[in-house]
Amino acid sequence: MDTVTGASSLVRALEDAGCEVIFGIPGGAILPAYDPLLDSVKIRHVLVRHEQGAGHAASGYAQATGRVGVCVATSGPGATNLVTPLADAYMDSVPIVAITGQVNRSMIGTDAFQEADIRSISLPITKHAFQVTDPADIPAVIAEAFALAAGGRPGPVLVDIPKDVLAATTTYTPAAPVAISRITPAANEIRRAAGLIASSRRPVFYIGGGVVRAGAAAELRTLAERTGIPVVTTLMARGAFPDSHRQHLGMPGMHGTVPAVAALQQSDLLIALGTRFDDRVTGVLDLFAPNAAVIHADIDPAEISKNRKADVPIVGDCKDVLVSLNAAVRRAPVLTSWWAYLDGLRDRFPLGYDWPADGKLAPQHVIERIGTLVGPEAIYTAGVGQHQMWAAQFVGYERPGSFINSGGLGTMGFAVPAAMGAQCGVPDRAVWAIDGDGCFQMTNQELVTCALDGIPIKVAIINNGNLGMVRQWQNLFYRGRYSNTGLSTHDRVPDFVALAEALGCAGLRCTEKSEVDDVIMRAMEVRDRPVVIDFVVGEDAQVWPMVAAGTGNDEIMTVRGIKPLFDEDL
Amino acid sequence: MNRHELSLVLRNAPGALARVVVLFSSRGVDVESLSLDPTERGDVSRMDVVVWLPAGRNPDQLVKQLSRLVDVKSVVAVADPARNQIGA
Incomplete structure (x- = not known):
C-alpha cells in the first residue's frame, strides 16, 4: 500500500490493467492525470487533435488487437466530443474505456466552467458509467471498467473522475481480479441444433461480428468444412471466414451479393452466430428468410428473438458454441441440389461494375x-x-x-x-x-x-x-x-x-x-x-446489388430495375 | 397496448435509477407508475414499475435488456394481477 495521488493511482491502475497506449487530449479537469502519465514507461500517450479521434482510435486499436482501447478527455466539451465514438463502440460491441476529467466534487451541479454531466449523457450509449468520488476507489473502478468493457458482449465503459479526486492523496492497493462469469451453452439446445443441421436441406451459416469478437474463426472453419454448409459474412464479420474459400458466398444485406442474399431467403435453416438480424441484413423483416428455421447463438440473451424468433436459442460465446457444435454434429447434411442452385447464382451474378461514361476512374x-x-x-x-x-x-x-x-x-x-x-x-x-x-x-x-x-x-x-x-x-x-x-x-x-x-x-x-x-x-x-x-473517380458510380429500403430481400436488384430473384423462376 | 408489471432489485449506486429510466425511454416503453423503496439490505432497493407495451411485444425482451444493466441485480415480469385474481 503506497501513498500516492489519485492521478498516480489512475496511471498505475491503467498499467496494471494492461493498458499500453492512450489516445487523448489534456485540459483543465484532467490535468492532474497528465503529470504522472509523463513518467509512465509502460503507457504511450498519443496526443490527438480532437477527442472524437481519440475515441475512434481506441476503437480501431481494440478491433485490431482484441484488447481494450483507452481514450482520455477533459470535462465538458472534451467529454461531449467522445459521445459519437462511445455510441459507435456501443453499436458495434467494441471494448473501450473512456476516462474523462470532471469538475471538483464541490462544484458538480453548479454549472461550473467546463462542466457537463457526461455520465448522464452517456447513459444510453455505454455498457456502464462510473463517477469516482473516493480516490481510494480508483484501482477497483479501473479494473472493473476494463473487465466490463471486455467481458460478455464487449462495449464502451466511461469513468468520470473529478479533478480534486485526481489531486487528492490516497493509497494504492492493487485491485483484486474481477470475476466475469461465462455462460456455458445449454447442452440440450446444442443437441437440438446439431439435429436440425443434420436434417436440413438448405442450411446457411449467417455469421456476424460476434464470431470476430470471440476469436472463433478457426472453429467456424472447422464446422463449415465438416458440414459443407455455405457461409455468408455480414459487414461486421468480413474476414471471419476466408473470402477465397469456396463455401463463402460473400456479404448478405442491402448491398450484399445475390448468392448470399438468396442463400438466406431460400434457406430452410439459418445458423445465426454472433449476429443480430440487423435491418440492413434482413430488409423487411416479415419477408426475410420466410421458410427458415432459426438457430440463433449470441452472448447477449437480449439479442436472441429480438427481431426474429429463434427456434433454437443458444446463449453463449461464439467460440464455446462452435466448439460444442463441432463435438455434437456427427452427420453432414446432403446439400447437392442446394449447392447446384447457389453455384448457379454465383456464376450468373458475380459482383461487377461498369466503367464511368465520363472516362473517370471506376x-x-x-x-x-x-x-x-x-x-x-x-x-x-x-x-x-x-x-x-x-x-x-x-x-x-x-x-x-x-x-x-x-x-x-x-x-x-x-x-x-x-x-x-x-x-x-x-x-x-x-x-x-x-x-x-x-x-x-x-x-x-x-x-x-x-x-x-x-x-x-x-x-x-x-x-x-x-x-x-x-x-x-x-x-x-x-x-x-x-x-x-x-x-x-x-x-x-x-x-x-x-x-x-x-x-x-x-x-x-x-x-x-x-x-x-x-x-x-x-x-x-x-x-x-x-x-x-x-x-x-467518377461521380455517377453506384453501389450494386441493392435491396431498396422498405422492400423485401427477394427484390434485390443487380442494377436499377433488374430483380433476378423476384422476376425469374430460378 | 398491454400492461405489464416488473419487479427489480437495484443497486444503490449513483445513476442506477437514471439508467433504468433511460432504457424505458430509449426502447419506447410507456411507464404508468414507478416506485422505489429501500430494503432491509442497505445496498439495494426494490423498484416496482408498471409499463405498457404495444400488443405483441413480449416483456421478456425488456426483462433481458434490463438484466444487462450492471446496477440491476434482478428483474422479473410479474404475472398480470388481473389474471391472478381470476385464477384465485
Missing part, C-alpha cells in the same frame, strides 16, 4: 487493386458510404479483424482515426484507410497526429466529388434532384494533395487507370510518414 477498380496489391495481411478501415460498401465488396478478406468499419452507427469520419489506432496496436502490419471525400473532411486532422507520432497509415480517398451514397439515393428515389450533395472536391477545394502535405503527409494523386497500380506501389514505399492518395 472507384471499384481502385479499391480492388488496393486489396490485390496490399494483400490480406494488411488491415483496412473504412468510413461510411459508397466507398465503405465497395471496400466490403471488392477487397478480399482472409483474416478476422482485417476490416474495421463503423457498421451499426454508420459514423462518417471513422476511417482515419480508426486506422491510426489500429496502426498503434499492430505496428508491423500495413494499415490502409479507404475513405470518401466527405468522410475525410470530417476527421483528417488526425493525420497531424499520425505524422508527428510516427504512425505511417495510408489513406486512399475515393474522391467522387460528392456525398456519394446520399447522391445515389437522390438519383434512385428523389428523381435525380441532387440537393446539397456536391462537395466541389473535383474542383480541388480542398486540394487533397496540398492538404496532405500541409498535414505532414506525402500527398499523391491518381486520375488515370494506367496510374492506379503505380501510385499504390509508390504509397507502399513511403515508410517515414503517412500517405494520402487522392483517387479522382
